[in-house]
Amino acid sequence: MTVSPTQSHNVLELDSDLASLASQAAIELDNVLLERAGGLSAVGRLAQMIYATVPAEETSWQIHYLDIGNTIAVNRAVATLTGSSTGTQLRQLLERARDIAARLSALPEHEERHVELKDLRAFCLELSRQAASSRRIANETASHPYRR
Amino acid sequence: MTILDSAKQRVRAFLDEVRRLADLEFPYNDSKDALAVLQALFERKLGRLEALDETNDPAVVSQEASLALRSLFVYLPLLGFVLRSTNVRNAFEVFRPFLRLATQVLEPDQPLSARTTRLLLSSEWEYSPFTYQSIPDLPGFVLIGIPAPESANPLLLPLAGHELGHTVWVAKKVCDQVKVGMTEAILTGLTAKFDEFNQYTRLSLSRPEDLVGNLFALTEVKDILEWAVRQGEETFCDLLGLRLFGEAYLFAFAYLLAPGSGDRIPWYPSLTERVGYLVQAAADWHLTPPLDYEKLFGTEVLAGFTAYDSFKASIADQALRAVFPVLVAQSKSITEAAGVRIRLPSEVTRIGDRLALGVPAEHCDCIADIVNAAWAVTHAGDLWSDIATMAGRKEEVLKELVLKNLEVFEFEQLVKRP
Numbered sequence: 001m002t003v004s005p006t007q008s009h010n011v012l013e014l015d016s017d018l019a020s021l022a023s024q025a026a027i028e029l030d031n032v033l034l035e036r037a038g039g040l041s042a043v044g045r046l047a048q049m050i051y052a053t054v055p056a057e058e059t060s061w062q063i064h065y066l067d068i069g070n071t072i073a074v075n076r077a078v079a080t081l082t083g084s085s086t087g088t089q090l091r092q093l094l095e096r097a098r099d100i101a102a103r104l105s106a107l108p109e110h111e112e113r114h115v116e117l118k119d120l121r122a123f124c125l126e127l128s129r130q131a132a133s134s135r136r137i138a139n140e141t142a143s144h145p146y147r148r
Numbered sequence: 149m150t151i152l153d154s155a156k157q158r159v160r161a162f163l164d165e166v167r168r169l170a171d172l173e174f175p176y177n178d179s180k181d182a183l184a185v186l187q188a189l190f191e192r193k194l195g196r197l198e199a200l201d202e203t204n205d206p207a208v209v210s211q212e213a214s215l216a217l218r219s220l221f222v223y224l225p226l227l228g229f230v231l232r233s234t235n236v237r238n239a240f241e242v243f244r245p246f247l248r249l250a251t252q253v254l255e256p257d258q259p260l261s262a263r264t265t266r267l268l269l270s271s272e273w274e275y276s277p278f279t280y281q282s283i284p285d286l287p288g289f290v291l292i293g294i295p296a297p298e299s300a301n302p303l304l305l306p307l308a309g310h311e312l313g314h315t316v317w318v319a320k321k322v323c324d325q326v327k328v329g330m331t332e333a334i335l336t337g338l339t340a341k342f343d344e345f346n347q348y349t350r351l352s353l354s355r356p357e358d359l360v361g362n363l364f365a366l367t368e369v370k371d372i373l374e375w376a377v378r379q380g381e382e383t384f385c386d387l388l389g390l391r392l393f394g395e396a397y398l399f400a401f402a403y404l405l406a407p408g409s410g411d412r413i414p415w416y417p418s419l420t421e422r423v424g425y426l427v428q429a430a431a432d433w434h435l436t437p438p439l440d441y442e443k444l445f446g447t448e449v450l451a452g453f454t455a456y457d458s459f460k461a462s463i464a465d466q467a468l469r470a471v472f473p474v475l476v477a478q479s480k481s482i483t484e485a486a487g488v489r490i491r492l493p494s495e496v497t498r499i500g501d502r503l504a505l506g507v508p509a510e511h512c513d514c515i516a517d518i519v520n521a522a523w524a525v526t527h528a529g530d531l532w533s534d535i536a537t538m539a540g541r542k543e544e545v546l547k548e549l550v551l552k553n554l555e556v557f558e559f560e561q562l563v564k565r566p
Contacts, residue, residue, distance in 0.1 A: 017284055019215060020215055023208075023211050023212050023215050024196070026208050026211065027196070027199075027200070027204070027208055027212065030204050030205045030208045031204075033205075034203055034204070069370060069374075071366075072363070072366070072367055072370065075363060088362050088363050088364060089361055089362065089363065090360065090361050090362070090363055090366060091361065093363060121205065121208070122207075125207055125208065125211050128211050128215070129211065129214075132214070132215065132218060147278055147279070147280055147281070148278060148279050148280075148281045148311075148314040148381070148382075148385075
């Protein structure tokens with residue numbers, strides 16, 4: 001074994017999948033609300049991931065390069081945040097997702113607007129839930145997520 | 149006990165199990181290394197849970213606990229896999245030659261000493277070889293499960309080549325090469341059957357452009373694309389297995405799957421199509437499938453799926469057909485870049501002659517030659533009937549002989565290594 005049980009690990013090391021990253025971002029935002037020390041590295045990484053999911057420029061080809069699974073998870077999380085349907089058009093969703101990503105990346109470490117923090121925390125939580133549940137392939141129910 | 153308490157306790161119990169497994173004897177370090185990675189992962193998870201308390205928002209705690217629970221579902225089967233990879237029923241003779249092949253394909257540009265691919269081969273209690281593909285937290289690990297009754301059968305080694313394909317699919321980003329073509333084919337297919345799509349989905353789209361602009365339609369496109377991509381992945385894995393092992397892949401494939409179960413799932417190509425694709429690629433690569441190979445396999449139906457599922461599967465099938473030439477080219481270029489050649493008929497004959505004499509062949513160049521020679525001997529009819537200790541035990545003796553040949557091959561490779 002290359003790592004001994006007693007060896008210390010960075011417990012705040014970030015996981016890379018959308019569901020885990022969004023949950024860690026929610027924890028960071030919660031800690032800011034509790035006035036606990038700690039950074040917003042997961043929040044920043046999540047913003048980058050959302051930007052990567054929604055292309056900056058819309059072209060007729062974007063559908064081919066879109067991560068549709070993550071896009072739909074973002075859409076559902078945005079709907080939760082806004083408390084209403086995001087509409088049915090992809091263009092509207094992309095605008096809202098970019099807006100959320102901008103709000104996340106603009107957040108200072110000592111943000112005092114509690115409403116904003118709570119909104120973004122709710123978004124991160126919902127995004128984590130949606131991303132976790134969308135990992136399965138359509139109709140596949142019994143299989144292990146990484147099994148082929 | 150709170151949700152947080154039980155979440156922490158569950159993760160601690162998992163970690164205890166990891167530590168118990170680490171005390172086992174391991175024939176190869178790769179399995180032990182996998183345990184070390186899993187231990188580090190769950191210690192991180194436990195650390196994050198331990199940093200939460202009753203002042204945190206309950207929904208935040210609940211979601212982190214839920215993800216930790218999800219991870220237990222994901223990783224506990226992998227602990228079992230690690231445990232079974234140490235079982236003596238595995239053909240350990242196969243391990244190093246196959247690892248050598250895997251690293252050659254996955255890391256062709258790295259010198260031997262710098263290659264980091266690690267392999268877990270395990271005998272499993274399901275009658276289908278499988279792999280755990282590119283687990284995010286186990287990068288560089290290739291996990292291949294072989295059905296227990298066949299796990300010591302070296303003639304089925306080509307099927308591990310198919311399973312290796314799943315790792316190659318991700319590592320070489322083959323999906324990126326076909327996703328655009330598949331998406332286009334799906335949109336073309338749905339446009340051609342636009343009214344049918346509207347009837348099934350009741351979306352009342354007014355024009356085909358809405359297939360990509362409307363989020364509900366996009367969800368349907370996503371489902372079809374996922375099926376098509378999975379079909380593409382399976383087909384690529386078949387092609388890689390064929391490329392790595394030549395005709396031996398076709399024999400092993402037929403041994404395990406013919407005539408088929410009769411049932412199809414939409415995220416797999418139908419058995420008929422899989423075999424058709426294999427035969428087509430074999431012709432391109434100057435390989436010789438057995439006579440009437442396709443007739444060994446029966447047709448399959450999508451039992452238990454809706455009419456709309458059948459419609460979607462037919463669109464996914466079209467998408468696969470559209471990119472099949474790309475998959476053929478990819479499997480060829482990846483193996484060529486790795487310096488893996490197709491089996492050599494003269495070597496297959498030479499090795500087969502040695503095996504028929506009841507001895508392993510020396511100076512082999514690749515495992516594909518050895519396994520193809522083994523299949524040739526299998527098909528050679530009666531052998532060794534005049535030798536009392538071997539009479540009537542052809543399959544059993546041949547398997548042992550091939551395993552011995554793989555050992556000799558590995559020894560020679562080690563001696564050759566600078």
